[in-house]
Amino acid sequence: MTRQKSTNKETCPVARSVDVIGDRWSLLILRDVFDGIYRFGDIQRNLGVARNILSGRLASLVEEGILETRPASDGTAYQEYVLTAKGETLFPVIVALQQWGERHLFARGEQHSSLIDKATGKPLLFMSPRTREGHELAPRDTEVKKPA
Incomplete structure (x- = not known):
């Protein structure tokens, strides 16, 4: 099940923030990336989250400009999820x-x-x-x- 993006015109910054990062998996993904875990498989193993849920949350965090993908730093064919400037805040x-x-x-x-x-x-x-x-x-x- 994918999360639906809020379409209301909420004036509360907390409500808007929760719409973007307020679920368990998104926060734990962010914790892992801050801790230096960047690859899909490594994040999945660390969290024990289903692939489809992780894939959806990562896609959402990338769409929101919080994470971005880049080629793996070790030169392998993998990609890594890294924080953007917005994500670092x-x-x-x-x-x-x-x-x-x-x-x-x-x-x-x-x-x-x-x-x-x-x-x-x-x-x-x-x-x-x-x-x-x-x-x-x-x-x-x-x-x-x-x-x-």
């Missing part, structure tokens, strides 16, 4: 999901993967919305301004 989304999961879905001391800064070898600081002056914002400190 999803990095904070994946990091935020990872950090939320680390905080709320693992028991104290339970092992899990960690995202590490290559330069320092240390985990990333927790991401949080901030004012232009650098002060952390809570949900109560913000409001959605809807178009008139």
